[in-house]
Amino acid sequence: MKNKLLLTLIILTSGFANAQDINVFTDANFRLHQFNSGVFEQIYYQQTQNIFLGNDYVCYVDSKGDIYVNYEGDNILLAQSYDEIDVTDNLLVMRTANVIRIFDRGIKHILTSNATTYSFGDSLVVFQDAIGGYVKYYYQDEVREVAMVVGDYPLLNSHVGSNVFIYRDNTGNSSIFWRGGFHDLISTNRPISFACGQDVAAFNDPVNGTFVVFDNGYVIDAEQQHAQVYACGNNFIYYRDNAGVNKVYTEERVTELGYDMQNIIVRDSLVVFNDVGTSKIWYNEDIYQIYNDVVKNPQIDGGIMAYTNKWGGVSAFVRGKEIEITRQKVEEFRLQGNTIMLKYSRTAFAVWWNGKMYDY
Numbered sequence: 001m002k003n004k005l006l007l008t009l010i011i012l013t014s015g016f017a018n019a020q021d022i023n024v025f026t027d028a029n030f031r032l033h034q035f036n037s038g039v040f041e042q043i044y045y046q047q048t049q050n051i052f053l054g055n056d057y058v059c060y061v062d063s064k065g066d067i068y069v070n071y072e073g074d075n076i077l078l079a080q081s082y083d084e085i086d087v088t089d090n091l092l093v094m095r096t097a098n099v100i101r102i103f104d105r106g107i108k109h110i111l112t113s114n115a116t117t118y119s120f121g122d123s124l125v126v127f128q129d130a131i132g133g134y135v136k137y138y139y140q141d142e143v144r145e146v147a148m149v150v151g152d153y154p155l156l157n158s159h160v161g162s163n164v165f166i167y168r169d170n171t172g173n174s175s176i177f178w179r180g181g182f183h184d185l186i187s188t189n190r191p192i193s194f195a196c197g198q199d200v201a202a203f204n205d206p207v208n209g210t211f212v213v214f215d216n217g218y219v220i221d222a223e224q225q226h227a228q229v230y231a232c233g234n235n236f237i238y239y240r241d242n243a244g245v246n247k248v249y250t251e252e253r254v255t256e257l258g259y260d261m262q263n264i265i266v267r268d269s270l271v272v273f274n275d276v277g278t279s280k281i282w283y284n285e286d287i288y289q290i291y292n293d294v295v296k297n298p299q300i301d302g303g304i305m306a307y308t309n310k311w312g313g314v315s316a317f318v319r320g321k322e323i324e325i326t327r328q329k330v331e332e333f334r335l336q337g338n339t340i341m342l343k344y345s346r347t348a349f350a351v352w353w354n355g356k357m358y359d360y
Contacts, residue, residue: 020055020089020302020337021353025360028346033360034058034070035339035351040360043070053336055089057103067094069103078103088122088162089302089337100127102138111138117155122162122198124177128153137165137177146177161196161232164214168192176201176214185219186212197232202239204230213237213249222249231266238266238282246273248282255285269303270317281305281317291322299335306335314342316352325352 021037030047033040049061058070059078067078067085069092084095092103100111100118102125111125118127125138128149135146135153146167159166167182168174172189175182178199186192190206201214204226211223211230215237223241230239236250246257246264248271258275265272271282272295279290283303293315296308309315312329315322325340332343340352349360 021339022053022056022058023334023336023339023341023351024051024053024058025334025341025343025349026051027349032058032060033349035341035353035358035360038353038356038358040358043075044068050085052085052087052092053334054087054092055337056105057092059085059087059092059103071103071106076103076106076108078108086120088120090122091120091125093118093120093125098130100125104141107141109138109141111143112136116152119155119157119160119165121160121165121196124160124163124165126155126160126165128155135167139177139180156194159194159196161201162198162234164196164199164201166194166196166201178214178217183214183217183219185214195230195232195237197237198234200232200235200237202227202230202232202237211239211241215249215251220252222254233266233271234269236269236271238264238271248285250285253285255282255287257282257287265298265300267300270300270305272298272300272305283317283320286320288317288320288322290317299333301335302337304335304338304340306333306340308333314340314352316340323355326350326357 023035026032031042032044032048034043046063052059061067066080067082069076069078082094082096086093094101098115099113100115102109112129114130116128116130128135133149135149136143164176164178166176173187174185176185188207192203194203199216203212205212210221211227213220213222225242227239227241236248238248240246244259246261248255262274273280279295281288293309298305298307303319304316306314306316311327313326314333315324330342330344334341338354342350351358
């Protein structure tokens with residue numbers, strides 16, 4: 001395992017699958033502007049009440065309270081009121097009373113008008129319908145039934161990952177949905193705490209005393225004893241074993257991170273942590289050290305971590321490279337996909353995209 005010390009440099013990064021190249025900001029006159037692959041464009045001319053940004057869309061609540069989605073240059077009316085809006089890279093999920101709507105690749109769907117509970121990932125939405133008590137899920141443009149449940153189904157956010165979710169029936173049988181089908185995990189009425197990620201899941205087996213992972217279709221005992229803590233990211237599982245060693249499991253390979261780590265963040269493709277006062281990052285089975293800086297206010301997306309540097313500007317870890325974006329102090333920044341929006345003042349903005357700076 002390589003332990004890499006990063007020198008600060010400017011590089012031109014290549015495109016990254018599943019990342020996106022849009023960002024937004026509101027100017028001094030409250031007009032909403034979009035940056036899209038090197039081009040600035042005004043998409044709304046009045047003050048917005050709220051803004052939500054996804055992989056290939058901008059959702060905003062206009063001055064009247066209507067909810068619009070800007071998608072491929074068109075402003076699409078989604079609804080006229082909402083209680084909650086949640087975004088992933090690919091899905092926008094909106095609840096108004098008991099109505100669940102989604103926006104998926106340019107298409108609006110109403111999943112149910114009678115939701116009792118719901119949760120969501122990057123490609124799916126799981127919910128219980130009050131009519132009949134059916135637990136259902138949306139996946140690849142279709143709504144399907146899992147089972148009829150008497151009473152309220154205990155749907156937990158930790159049971160839903162980007163592309164997977166756990167279903168546990170009233171007899172204690174637990175299975176995981178992955179790529180259109182269900183896979184058996186365990187049968188027991190004992191309490192279990194599941195964690196889900198992109199195409200992975202993990203849990204402590206209360207019957208056999210092992211730490212179990214589901215990894216792209218396979219159920220494997222990763223440790224012969226329970227893990228102390230665990231969390232899932234994009235196709236990896238971070239955990240602390242019974243001896244206190246912090247580890248990352250990916251595709252049947254294990255990386256040891258060490259003992260006594262602090263401020264651990266497991267998100268997207270990264271594990272970020274402090275080790276004896278030094279900021280380190282696990283990414284793609286390597287460990288990187290941030291050189292001559294302390295990570296503050298980190299934002300993580302698509303294998304990138306942007307953070308406030310020691311000058312009050314912004315630096316970033318970009319898929320294995322440390323980059324100084326700017327030393328100029330910023331009021332605000334936003335990482336989204338391949339872009340970092342920088343707000344220097346009410347009238348001065350810029351966007352970093354694929355190694356280049358675009359000034360507005």
